Amino acid sequence: MANREEPVNGRLSKLSLLKTGNLVLIDAGRLMLWATDTASISSVQLLLYNTGNLVLRTSEDEILWQSFDSPTDTLLPQQLFTRDTKLVSSRSLSNYSSGFYKLFFDDDNLLRLLYDDRKISSLYWPDPWLRTWDAGRSAYNNSRIAVLDSLGYFHSSDDLQFKSADLGIGPKRRLTLDVDGNVRLYSLNEMKRTWVVSWQAFSNPCMIHGICGPNSLCTYVPHKKSGRMCNCIPGHKMKNDTDWSYGCEPDFNLSLNDDEVGFIQLPHVEFYGYDIKYFPNYTLEMCKKKCLQVLSCKGFQFKQYKFEEYTGYYSCYPKTLLFNGHRSLGFKDVMYIKLPKANLSSYEKHVQEFRLECSGQGSTQLDRTYKKNKENGSLKVLLLFAYGLGGFELICILSVWLYLSITEQGSGATTQSYLQVAAGFKRFTYAELKKASCNFSVEIGRGGGGVVCKGIFSNKHVAAIKRLNNANQGEAEFLAEVSTIGCLNHMNLIETWGYCAEGKHRLLVYEYMEHGSLAENLYSNKLDWEKRFNIAVGTAKGLAYLHEECLEWVLHCDVKPQNILLDSDYQPKWRISVSLNYSTEVQLRIQASQELEELEMVTGRSPTGVCAIDDTGKKEDKMLVSWVREKMDESAGNTSWIEEIVDPLMDYEYDIGWMELLVSVALLCTAENRDARPTMSKVVEMLLRLESGD
The missing domain is CATH 2.90.10.10 (Bulb-type lectin domain)
Known part of the structure; x- marks a missing residue:
């Protein structure tokens, strides 16, 4: 520009x-x-x-x-990105001047993302707390060059690689550093003339620094277009009502004595960076005292590092700036904010409304405390008049909507309103899907929800077409559930292309997975050790995405190889489907039993029963987890137990050390004590650490 x-x-x-x-x-x-x-x-x-x-x-x-x-904020295929170029985001969707985010090669030869508003700057991608090799990057180069090729592959000299979800020749693509600091790869949908995201650096926008400004918290909200919600922390108010990048400012007198201030707890909250100092092995009282002694201390993080989890030690991180605030159930520790002691009771009440809930009962937008202005009589009259006029218009609109709904039997106005909700999906006619699937003649799967058939459209795209059994489900209800599926966006979840709601027909169109389910491949010789390990990592990433972002409208059930599908590169994706038993919920046939799937891949045995020989020579059936634990206990440190449980189809072509650690991770997930089980993100971290050899 x-x-x-x-x-x-x-x-x-x-x-x-x-x-x-x-x-x-x-x-x-x-x-x-x-x-x-x-x-x-x-x-x-x-x-x-x-x-x-x-x-x-x-x-x-x-x-x-x-x-x-x-380049300005976009890289096109075949356009070289070098040490002399950088991408800079726009300030907003309507203001194209330079924004706060930059993509560039740093002095260590790494491709990085930087937040910089001239007062505050911080690197946030790759994760700054990771070592270079743990982030999958290499600093051992001096070429500093990257390119997006015409097939959708991105290659960088620091070993960063990713690919478009629609890999191959055909779609026009662009890589853009968007105004929210996320790098996204877009593909052009020629039919709709719209750009569709085919890869992005962050599925959770709250991990991007500065996204909500100082003294505020970012919460991941997938059904919102932005993917996030910003809130001021207690005792603070929004600085600029039209722009969250300005963050929040204190709503109290900053010049207070030590005996006039106290602390409130913000659970599941973390502020990254801007620590005064790191104080290991501190008690809570010691940490409070340290923060009170430093005038610039705004609060402190009281948490355990990974190596401290089994020692009971906590560390203290006093903060000079409350920036990069993020709220998630994935954070088990507490943030303490310094506030006036006189108002702590009102702040505590605000915190109760502020807590994350994941009870499945829905969620409530969090309120902030605002000061009430003195009432203005004239303004009150105008507001009452506006409310009355608005109410009258609303009654008229509802009357027209009801009339159209009755006369068109739900196929007119109702459909159009929900088409807006289901934006991003194509609406197919029943005739189109019947023709593409040759009258649904090629069946590729069957389950409680319906039958899945293979379909080939006129543009040669191959799809999986699912005919749902529930023919009595209303169209509005069905479209609401389909639109909810659109809120899920992860490389390890099956992508939904479209739907059909015509008469009594209810169908979903998915991407076609060339190698079918994991169950179909598990007991063949198609999966070597490397493929099985990658499948374990991919399925764990998919579950981590679902489990730890508090999607209260997602149900988890029935983890098994039949519900894990493999694409042409044997990359796993979870099968998702519209719920047939819940009117307003999407059902993902996934449960927190990833460990059973991992053990099944390692052993090639069913998780529900293993035929074993007891001490008397009799055959007996044992649960897979129990059988593996017994083999490990009997070994007394001998690695031969791994050879006893490993699937014979792998023909000893595997790394025993890797295998032993993988099984250990799976068994850790089956601990009887629920609190001892790692989160899915922790499982992913352990598997990736294993892969990197750390």
Whole structure:
């Protein structure tokens, strides 16, 4: 973008190619605001290539200037990203001046994301607390170059690699650093002429620094378009009602004595960075005292590090700035905020409303405490009049809606209203799906919810088409549930393409998984050790996404290999489906029993029963977990027990050390004490650490 911070007015502006070989941008009043500062004695041409590159070149094909060398916030396929280039986000969706987020190669040769508002700056991708190799990156290069190829693969010299969900030749793509600090890969839907996200750096936007500004908390809310909700912490108010990036400011006198302040607890809250100092092995009282002694201390994090979990030790992190606040059930520790002691009771009441709940009973938007202004009589009259007029209009609208609903039997107005809710999915006709599936003749799966058939559309796209059994379900109800599926976005969940709600027909269209279910492959020789390990990691990532983001409208049930499907690269994805028994909920046939699936992949045996020989020589059936535990206990540290339980189909082609650790992780998840079981994110972390050799 030429002259980004002070753009031209757009009316009397002009881009001119001079005979001297200089390309200039002139604003109204003939003021030159930008130029390529190029010159040539031969003739020049300005060409827009099919790649999107705008090129100024001579008649001898010498390139004088090209737009690919000066990206703004977007990278196109084949456009090289180098040490001399960077992407900078826009300030907002309507303000294209430079925003707070930058993508660049740092001095360690790593591709990073940075938050920078000129007062505060912090690196947030890859995770700053990870070592380079733990983040899957390598600093051992000096080329500093990256590129998105025409197939949808992104490769970087620091070993960062990812791919588009619609990998292959065809769709037009762009990689953009969006205004919210997330890097997203978009693919163009030619039919709808809309851009669809096919990869993103963060599924949880609250992990992006500065997303809600200082003195505020970010909560992941998947059904919101932004994916998040910002709230001021107790005792603070929003600084700018139109822009959360300004954050919140104290609503109390900052100059208070030590005996005038106290602390309130914010459970499941973490503020990253800006620690005064790290104080290990501290008690809560010691930490409070330390924060009171430092005037600049705004509060403190009281938590256990990973290596402290089994020692009972806690560490104290006093904060000079409450920034990068994030609220999630994944955080088990507590944040303490310093506030005036006189108002602690009112703040505590606010915290009760502020708590995260995941009871399945729904969620409530959190209120903030605002000061009431003195009532204005004239304003009150105007408001009453506005309320009355609004109520009358609402009655009229509802009357028209009810009339249309009755006369069109639910296929008109109701459908159109829910089409907005189900945006992003294509609505297929029953005839289309019947033709694509050859009258539903190729069955590829069957379950309690319905029958799944293979379908091939006219554009050669292959899909899985599921005919739901519940023909009596209302269309509005069905579309509401379909739209809820659209809130789920993860690479290890099956992608839903569209639906059909026509008459009594209720169908869902999914991406087709070439290698079928894990169950179909588990007892064959198709899955070597590496594939099985990658499947374990992928399924754990999918569960971690669901379990720890508090999706109260998601039910978890029935983890088994039949519900894990494998794509062409044997990457796993969970099967999701619309609930047939719950009118307003989506049912994911997934349960927190990932450990059984891992043991089944390792052993090749059913989790419900293993045929074993007891001491008397008789055969007996044992649960898989019990059988594996017995084998491990009998070994007394000998690695031969692994060879006894491993699936014979792997033919000893595996790493015994890896296998032993994988089984240990699975058994840890089956601990009788519920609190001793690791979270799914912890399981993912342990598996990835195993993969990296740490």
